Amino acid sequence: MMKESTSSITPYFLTTPIYYVNGDPHLGHAYTSVAADVIARFLRNDGRKLFFATGTDEHGQKVQKSAEAAGIETKEFVDVNSAKFLRLVNILNCSHNDFIRTTDSRHKDAVSFLWNKLVEKGQIYLGAYEGWYSIRDEAFYSETELIDGKAPTGADVEWVKEESYFFRLSEWTKPLLDFYEENPDFLGPSGRRNEVISFVSQEGGLRDLSVSRTTFTWGVPVPHDPKHVVYVWLDALANYLSVLGYPNEQSENFSRFWPPDLHIVGKDILRFHAVYWLAFLLAAGLPPPKRVFAHGWWTKDGEKMSKSLGNVLDPVALIDKYGVDYVRYYLSAEIPFGNDGDFSIENFISRINSNLANDFGNLAQRALVFVYKNCDGKVPAHGEFTTDDLDILRAATDAFDIARGHVERQEIHKLCECAIHVARLGNKYIDTHAPWTLKKTDVGRMCTVLYVLVEVIRKTAILLEPVMPTACARLLDLLGVEGHLRTFASAADRIPVGTAIREPSPVFPKIDTKPKPSPASTVL
Numbered sequence: 001m002m003k004e005s006t007s008s009i010t011p012y013f014l015t016t017p018i019y020y021v022n023g024d025p026h027l028g029h030a031y032t033s034v035a036a037d038v039i040a041r042f043l044r045n046d047g048r049k050l051f052f053a054t055g056t057d058e059h060g061q062k063v064q065k066s067a068e069a070a071g072i073e074t075k076e077f078v079d080v081n082s083a084k085f086l087r088l089v090n091i092l093n094c095s096h097n098d099f100i101r102t103t104d105s106r107h108k109d110a111v112s113f114l115w116n117k118l119v120e121k122g123q124i125y126l127g128a129y130e131g132w133y134s135i136r137d138e139a140f141y142s143e144t145e146l147i148d149g150k151a152p153t154g155a156d157v158e159w160v161k162e163e164s165y166f167f168r169l170s171e172w173t174k175p176l177l178d179f180y181e182e183n184p185d186f187l188g189p190s191g192r193r194n195e196v197i198s199f200v201s202q203e204g205g206l207r208d209l210s211v212s213r214t215t216f217t218w219g220v221p222v223p224h225d226p227k228h229v230v231y232v233w234l235d236a237l238a239n240y241l242s243v244l245g246y247p248n249e250q251s252e253n254f255s256r257f258w259p260p261d262l263h264i265v266g267k268d269i270l271r272f273h274a275v276y277w278l279a280f281l282l283a284a285g286l287p288p289p290k291r292v293f294a295h296g297w298w299t300k301d302g303e304k305m306s307k308s309l310g311n312v313l314d315p316v317a318l319i320d321k322y323g324v325d326y327v328r329y330y331l332s333a334e335i336p337f338g339n340d341g342d343f344s345i346e347n348f349i350s351r352i353n354s355n356l357a358n359d360f361g362n363l364a365q366r367a368l369v370f371v372y373k374n375c376d377g378k379v380p381a382h383g384e385f386t387t388d389d390l391d392i393l394r395a396a397t398d399a400f401d402i403a404r405g406h407v408e409r410q411e412i413h414k415l416c417e418c419a420i421h422v423a424r425l426g427n428k429y430i431d432t433h434a435p436w437t438l439k440k441t442d443v444g445r446m447c448t449v450l451y452v453l454v455e456v457i458r459k460t461a462i463l464l465e466p467v468m469p470t471a472c473a474r475l476l477d478l479l480g481v482e483g484h485l486r487t488f489a490s491a492a493d494r495i496p497v498g499t500a501i502r503e504p505s506p507v508f509p510k511i512d513t514k515p516k517p518s519p520a521s522t523v524l
């Protein structure tokens with residue numbers, strides 16, 4: 001019998017990073033959104049009250065420069081590009097509760113409030129910054145961090161000398177190290193922990209952080225000193241507060257959902273979340289996030305995606321060609337979440353054809369067509385279950401608890417694996433118990449076998465619904481499964497005998513391995 005989730009009623013706040021609007025969205029951005037959405041949908045299906053936030057990061061020098069290069073007024077530029085990101089999350093079928101833009105007045109108010117709060121707590125002082133800055137990374141680097149005169153990320157740096165406000169980050173070295181020690185689950189995957197700890201425990205400890213700029217204007221003005229704009233990362237990180245209604249701490253969403261349960265971020269921006277953000281919040285006296293999980297990076301055919309190489313993958317073209325569910329499945333299943341991965345269209349096709357067309361799709365199609373044709377289009381009555389029947393039914397039910405454990409650790413690839421494992425058991429079962437033979441020898445037993453198969457398909461579809469919401473809902477529709485039998489709470493229930501099924505058509509068609517040329521294929 002499946003365990004009830006212990007914390008089913010506890011609210012859960014989940015975020016993606018907010019995306020820079022200096023260019024068009026690409027597959028890397030889609031990846032963060034899909035991964036977070038799989039977790040969001042899973043937890044909601046598991047009964048959690050969840051707030052899922054995403055949005056766009058629109059201030060800073062990088063965005064201002066890109067607008068200038070495009071010859072467009074900055075506000076118009078960010079409006080157009082933010083709309084592209086919003087369109088992408090909608091095309092990806094993300095179930096976000098809000099989409100925050102850092103140019104929203106609700107956000108700018110929150111940034112000013114947070115700034116004043118930090119000033120009030122004695123955490124910000126005026127000084128002068130002299131050092132290296134990378135516009136691409138929107139980050140300050142010390143001399144010792146540079147590699148061959150460039151940022152460790154490979155980005156160009158420039159020498160910056162200007163009056164600047166500073167955040168007393170140096171005071172937080174010890175409290176941060178204590179925090180990591182006391183909260184061993186704060187950072188995931190576990191391998192990333194050392195990386196963060198070694199940055200914080202650098203020789204001499206953390207240095208104070210420059211948190212304002214004077215050489216450009218595109219940002220939130222520093223309260224009482226508007227020739228400065230707030231450093232874009234302090235501005236951007238505050239989106240997690242503003243999206244819930246901060247500074248109104250009594251607002252419905254803030255009081256209910258703060259602090260964040262999980263920030264999903266790419267490995268490149270872990271430091272900003274695990275070090276700076278944590279320090280800002282502790283300094284402002286706000287409860288910190290419970291966990292930050294850093295995923296890896298995608299390359300394309302072994303190379304870093306970049307505009308200059310012309311190999312940037314357009315997720316919309318991929319979706320137009322293969323459908324959103326296949327793209328979501330591939331991104332979720334292909335690489336262990338947390339690791340880097342390489343995208344190739346051959347891997348994409350082989351992953352989809354093997355897991356979905358051959359394993360799950362084939363099982364669903366074979367079983368449903370057989371039920372539809374031989375059982376009067378209804379889920380048949382079953383006789384007594386044999387050990388084999390009970391074993392596979394139990395394996396399908398147990399998969400829910402196993403999947404829950406995986407998702408709690410953000411192992412979304414293992415969620416896919418565990419569902420496909422059940423589908424493979426189903427294929428073995430159908431071959432061993434051959435309903436087509438039983439049709440001639442023992443119709444009663446044939447009905448029992450088909451009933452078991454329908455249950456296995458229902459459960460696999462529920463498990464995969466967070467990954468492929470449209471296809472799995474279609475499969476559950478074909479099976480005539482009612483709403484209450486689509487939730488995780490129904491894992492131990494059984495589909496009623498006599499449920500009418502619809503005429504089946506393949507839900508996971510095989511991708512032709514020799515695709516015909518189409519406009520979209522040029523970018524793939």
Ligand code: MSP
Nearest residue numbers: 017018019020028029032057236237265266297298
């Ligand atoms: N604006 C900041 C985040 C501020 S959050 C307070 C930012 N934006 S970004 O647009 O550059 O990146 C957003 C997300 O996309 C990050 O999680 C980043 O890791 C992810 N990706 C960008 N390119 C990627 C790949 N090639 N592969 C996987 N994810 C990558 O950083």
